[in-house]
Amino acid sequence: MGKPKLQIIVLFQNLGEKQAYYARSPAPPLSGALVAGLTPPTVEVELLHEMVRPIDYNTDADFIALSFMDFCAPHAFEVAERFRKIGKIVVAGGKYPSTFPKEVIPHMDSVVIGEAETVWGQVVEDMVKGKLKKVYEAPFAPPLDNIPPPRYDLVEPDFTVPVVTEATRGCPYKCSFCQLTIKSVPFRCRPIKDVIHDLTAISQLPFYKRKMAMLYDNNLGGNMGYAKELLKEIAKLKLWGLGTQFSFDCLHDDEFIDLLAKAHCGMAFIGLESLNEPSLLSVHKRHNRVQEYEELFEKLKKRGILTFTGLMLALDEDTPSYYHNLPVNLNKIDPSSILLSISIPIPGTPFHKKVESEGRIFDKDLSHYEGDHLVFTPKRVSPDDVFNAFHRINRIFYSWKNILKRWWRFISRYSGGENIMNLVFRSLFISYIFFQLSIFQRDHAQKKVYRSDANADLPC
Ligand code: SF4
Structure with a gap:
């Protein structure tokens, strides 16, 4: 049997x-x-x-x-x-x-x-x-030693990058909308050798799939000393591309950026959440400074690292004029890709407690808590303002004309590595990642965002 x-x-x-x-x-x-x-x-x-x-x-x-x-x-x-x-x-x-x-x-x-x-x-x-x-x-916040590698061999071939893992869990910050705030856990790091073991447990994958990896940390820079030592080890693997996630304030550290580039990081996901400082303060995201976005993103772009960023609408200090100016202001910061969502009061978070205590939640259907629906009454904008901004910003940002313009700006800024072969290879590879990401988000906008009905699910 x-x-x-x-x-x-x-x-x-x-x-x-x-x-x-x-x-x-x-x-x-x-x-x-x-x-x-x-x-x-x-x-x-x-x-x-x-x-x-x-x-x-x-x-x-x-x-x-x-x-x-x-x-x-x-x-x-x-x-x-x-x-x-x-x-x-x-x-x-x-x-x-x-x-x-x-x-x-x-x-x-x-x-x-x-x-x-x-x-x-x-x-x-x-x-x-x-x-x-x-x-x-399970015991609360157990040590992260000796976790066996994920089974990449079982991941569907539809995924271009099956090699995904994490080096840390938790985050030192406490943004009020973040799922991590529901039950605060200490920030923990895995042994570096275990992470490297994961990234090399790939013998059953086709060659090109072994050369790309994604670290799904909540905030890789939560312990900067650890992150730097890990990146030094990852650099030895000679990957074609590494994707990772960390908080915006990590970009102040030039050595960190240098080590990301040496580890062939091709994409960094960074939650900007808003280009409106009061909205950031309303969700306790004080470590993001809007006036620094353009300058610090530029550091990554020069090193050939795509900037993929999360942005949320319907935050409490959003205004109609903020939405009106958002496409132009986004263009100045010039992220490579955006994940635009309508903010979600995830049950259990301080953000949820706040909007609930103010009687603003009108939709309790959890299947609507995915970022494409508005489930609470926003404060300074109308539901129509939110949906119109959601549609308009996605349409403008993910038009083919703007995707191509962003690609060209990115590629022409990238100053490359030590030699011409490296420059050509990296440019081609980063272009591939850029278009994969842009097509993924454009497809999402077409199938989900444009379809969402501004008048559905809203209170009378
Ligand atoms: S920085 Fe990111 S991971 Fe950390 S608490 Fe804020 S949203 Fe969550």
Whole structure:
């Protein structure tokens, strides 16, 4: 008899949408491959990202593990119900089940609360023996030593960059909208040798997929000394491109930027959130200074590092004139790509507590908490202002004309490496990443943003 089979599903689709939305994301989320890597060999493992393919309810898997974010919770409950009806055992874990276990437990056979590393082996063992408990609670903020590498070999070929991992967890800051503020955990770093092990556990991948990697840290620069030592080691791997995430204030450190360039960082995700200083203060993002955006982004661009940035609308100090001027002001800062969203009062965050205490939440349907819906009454702008800005800024930023202009500005600024061959190769490679990112975000805007109805879901 063969081994029992576990299918890990990373949910992505939203309930209530007429059509599934398959994202053209270059890289998968980390959770699925990470849990697959933690799974003991007593079971066969499959991995399914709903971001790129639909759930197969005819699967021959015996056990289903669901990983999902808040906005997918209603969908997760429906998926679990369908699987349980046909006799599958369903386990859930991740941020939402860990934060709101009471909401999730009735829908699942078992729920993992907290970071899975220390308990997942036991969960699988109990599952196979038919002795699954209803709840497994991991210790709070365990050390991050000896985490096995994610199973990159199980990631769908649709993803250009399957090699994703993390070096740290947590963040020293406390932005009021951030999920990390729900249950504050200490900032922790993994041993550098473990991170390098992850980045080299790639023998089953095609050659070109081994040469790119993504670090999904909340804030790689949360411990600058650690980040620098890690980047020195990554530089030795001679990757073609590394993507990473860190807070804006890290850009004050020139040595950090130099080491990013030496590690062949090709893309940095930085949450600017707003170009309006009072809006930043309203969400306690004091380490971002609007007047520094242009100058500090320029440092990255000169080194051939694409700047991908998150921006939020409907913050409490946003005004109609801020939205009106945003495309022009964005053009001055010239990020390579933007992820524009309508701010989400994630349940449990200080931002949620504030808008809820002010009676401003009018939509409690969690499937709308994904950044394309407005679920609360904004303070100084109307819902129409928010939707109009959401549509207009995406349309302007992701027009082909502006994408091409940005690409040209970026490439002509890049001063390159030591020799002409290096300059040509890096320019071509960065252009490839630039267009992948731009097409991913343009596609998202076309399928989700332009479709959103400014008059839907709003209070009378
Ligand atoms: S800097 Fe980023 S990761 Fe850190 S608390 Fe703010 S939003 Fe969260």
